[in-house]
Every structure is written in C-alpha cells, then in structure tokens.
Amino acid sequence: MTWGRLYFAVQAAAGTAWWVAVFALPAVRTATLGALDFRIVAALDIPFFVIASALVACGVRKAVWIAAPWTVLVAIGMVVYATVTATAGWGALLMVAAAAGSSAAAVILLLGRVPSEWLLIGPFRFRPAAEASARTLVSKTTLQTLVFSGTFLVALPAIIAGLEWRWGLHLAFPPAARVGGAVLFVAAFALSTWSSTAMAVQGAGTPLPSSTPRRLVITGPYRFVRNPMAIGGIAQGVAIGLMVGSWLVIVYALSGSLVWNALVRPLEEADLEERxxxxxxxxxxRVSCWIPRRPLIASAG
Structure with missing residues (x-):
C-alpha cells in the first residue's frame, strides 16, 4: 500500500506543477489542452485530480474512488479530443500514462498487492500441452505466432504510430535508425523462430500458456538465456518502432517488457518450478534471465 500512496503523492505533485505551468506558460497550455478553456478544466481537474490524489497520499483511502476514475475519464476525453482536433497531443499522452499509473496504484491500495494471477485466465492459464507430434506442435506454434505478431507487432504499433502522427508527437528518425531497425528485426525474428521451434520439438509444447511444454527446454537458445522468446518479441517491437520511425512504438515495446518481467515471468517460473x-x-x-552468456549446462539431446 505504501507504493500506491507514494504514486498518488507523485501524481499530486506532478499535477500541481503542470497546472502552474498551464497558467503561466501559453506554450504548455496549447501543447496539453489545445483550444480547451483551461479555467473550466482547472475548476474540475484540480479538486478531482490534484487534491484527490493528495488526499490518497495522505491516507484518505476513499479518495482513490475519485482520483483514479476521474483520471481514466479525463484520459479518454483527451484521447478523443486530441484525435479529432489534432491538438493537445501531449495532454492526451500524459493523461493516458496517468490513467495507467492511477489504475495500478488504486488496485494496490484496495487489494494490498498486484493481482498478477488475473492475467492467467482462459487461454492464458498454464496447462501442459496435449500429446501431439512435433509437426503438429510446430504448426500450432506458427499459428500462435501469427496471431501474436498480428496483434502486438502489427495492429497495436500501427495504431500507436498513427496516433503519434495525429497528435503531433512525431519526431524525425535518421535513415540509419531505420536500417538498424531492419537488421534488428531480422535477428530478433530468427531468435524467436529458433526459440519456438526448440519449445515445440524439444519441449513437446507451444509458447501459449494453455499449451505449455511438457518437458523442460534447456537446449537451443535456452542454453544461453532463460527467456529468448521474450527477448525476441521485445526486440521485434523495438525494431518495428525504429523502422516506422515511431518513438512511441519503442516506448510501447519497452513498457511491455517491464510488465512482462514484473508480472508474468514470476508466475511462469513458479509454474516451471512446480512442474x-x-x-x-x-x-x-545457472542460466541468466535476460543477458545471454556462455552456457554453464551441457546441451541435452
């Protein structure tokens, strides 16, 4: 709960600083609020966002039911406004970040912890794969990869990059960055393919939690690092950001890596240890989580 209150303390301080800047600096006002009447917005946002966040930070637990929903509501409104008017992009982006942070902090305050197990429902609940031939498992893995890539490496980056342009947040990338992104993508795709093939052939399973390998995989890229699939996916996301020239896509990929490492990986490793x-x-x-290094275990056939 301490972390939740600390977050709302930071949010209250940041909100105060932002409103001071909005009243004092026209450039900040335009970049974050566009043509909205900042006095009207302030009359609502200061009590519901700044003061409510400060109250939560001071231990007034009920105030979280004001601060968090209000932040989410404002974020939705700013996204719509910025998308329709092509103004106030920075305001939309900052409020989306605040909404994510407020929601997470509110959950911590109300439940006393992060309920990461909520992520493992339906097709994401850990279950060993049914017995099948290596060819069948490779086919299933390929289909899963296509769905995953289409969603997280094509559709979502396209939306993010489009909003970046629409909101006026685009930054020019040098040509070398795009070339580097293409090289990184090829390398990351090869790593992901190598990893998923080892999982299907050696592990008798797939990357999807509902069809997880029945045997512990310590061969192929898993000799060098414990999470080659995650590294490959994150690197592909960063590579796509470089290729399309979108810094927000890069932030999206790196943020996803933090969420995966903090919430999903501990659950995955607990399941592996149990089985x-x-x-x-x-x-x-013996094998590093993220940084590849010389194998300390012998390769198994």
Whole structure:
C-alpha cells in the first residue's frame, strides 16, 4: 500500500506543477489542452485530480474512488479530443500514462498487492500441452505466432504510430535508425523462430500458456538465456518502432517488457518450478534471465 500512496503523492505533485505551468506558460497550455478553456478544466481537474490524489497520499483511502476514475475519464476525453482536433497531443499522452499509473496504484491500495494471477485466465492459464507430434506442435506454434505478431507487432504499433502522427508527437528518425531497425528485426525474428521451434520439438509444447511444454527446454537458445522468446518479441517491437520511425512504438515495446518481467515471468517460473522441481531450479541458477552468456549446462539431446 505504501507504493500506491507514494504514486498518488507523485501524481499530486506532478499535477500541481503542470497546472502552474498551464497558467503561466501559453506554450504548455496549447501543447496539453489545445483550444480547451483551461479555467473550466482547472475548476474540475484540480479538486478531482490534484487534491484527490493528495488526499490518497495522505491516507484518505476513499479518495482513490475519485482520483483514479476521474483520471481514466479525463484520459479518454483527451484521447478523443486530441484525435479529432489534432491538438493537445501531449495532454492526451500524459493523461493516458496517468490513467495507467492511477489504475495500478488504486488496485494496490484496495487489494494490498498486484493481482498478477488475473492475467492467467482462459487461454492464458498454464496447462501442459496435449500429446501431439512435433509437426503438429510446430504448426500450432506458427499459428500462435501469427496471431501474436498480428496483434502486438502489427495492429497495436500501427495504431500507436498513427496516433503519434495525429497528435503531433512525431519526431524525425535518421535513415540509419531505420536500417538498424531492419537488421534488428531480422535477428530478433530468427531468435524467436529458433526459440519456438526448440519449445515445440524439444519441449513437446507451444509458447501459449494453455499449451505449455511438457518437458523442460534447456537446449537451443535456452542454453544461453532463460527467456529468448521474450527477448525476441521485445526486440521485434523495438525494431518495428525504429523502422516506422515511431518513438512511441519503442516506448510501447519497452513498457511491455517491464510488465512482462514484473508480472508474468514470476508466475511462469513458479509454474516451471512446480512442474520440474530441482531440474528447473538448477537451470534457473545457472542460466541468466535476460543477458545471454556462455552456457554453464551441457546441451541435452
């Protein structure tokens, strides 16, 4: 709960500083509010956003029911406004970030923890794969990869890049960045393909939690790092951001990596330890989570 209150303290301070800047600096006012009447907005936002956040930070728990919903409501309104008018892009972006932070902090305050297990429902609940041939598992993995890539590496980046342009937040990238992005994408795609193939052939499963490998995979890229699939996916996201010249897509990819590392990875490793016991613990102790290094375990056939 301390972290939740700390977040709202920072939000209250940031909101105060922002409103001071809005009243004092026309450039900040235009960049974040466009043509909106800042006095009317301030009359609502200062009590519901700044003061309510400060009250939460001071221990008034009920105020979270004002601060968090208001922040989400304003974020939605600013996104619509910025998209329709092509103004106030920075305001929309900042409020989206504040809405995400307020929502997470509110959950921590109300529940006392982050309920990361909520992520593992339906097709994302850990279940060992049914017995099938390697060819069938490779086919299933390919289909999963196409769905995942189409959603997280094509559709969402396209939306983000489009909003970046519409909101006037686009920054010019040098040609070298686009070339570097293409090289990174090829390397990351190869790593993801190598990893998913090892998971299907050696692990008798797929990357999807509902069809997770039945055998512990410590071969192929898994000899060098424990999470090559995640590294490949994150790197592909960054590469796409470089290729399309979108800094927001890069932020999106890196933010996704933080969420995955903080919320999903501990659950995944707990499942692996429960199913494979000491074999996984030995593997975890000898192989790095994120930084590839020289293998300390022998390759298994």
């Amino acid at each position: 494979f016991g000491s074999a996984f613990r030995t593997y975890r102790d």
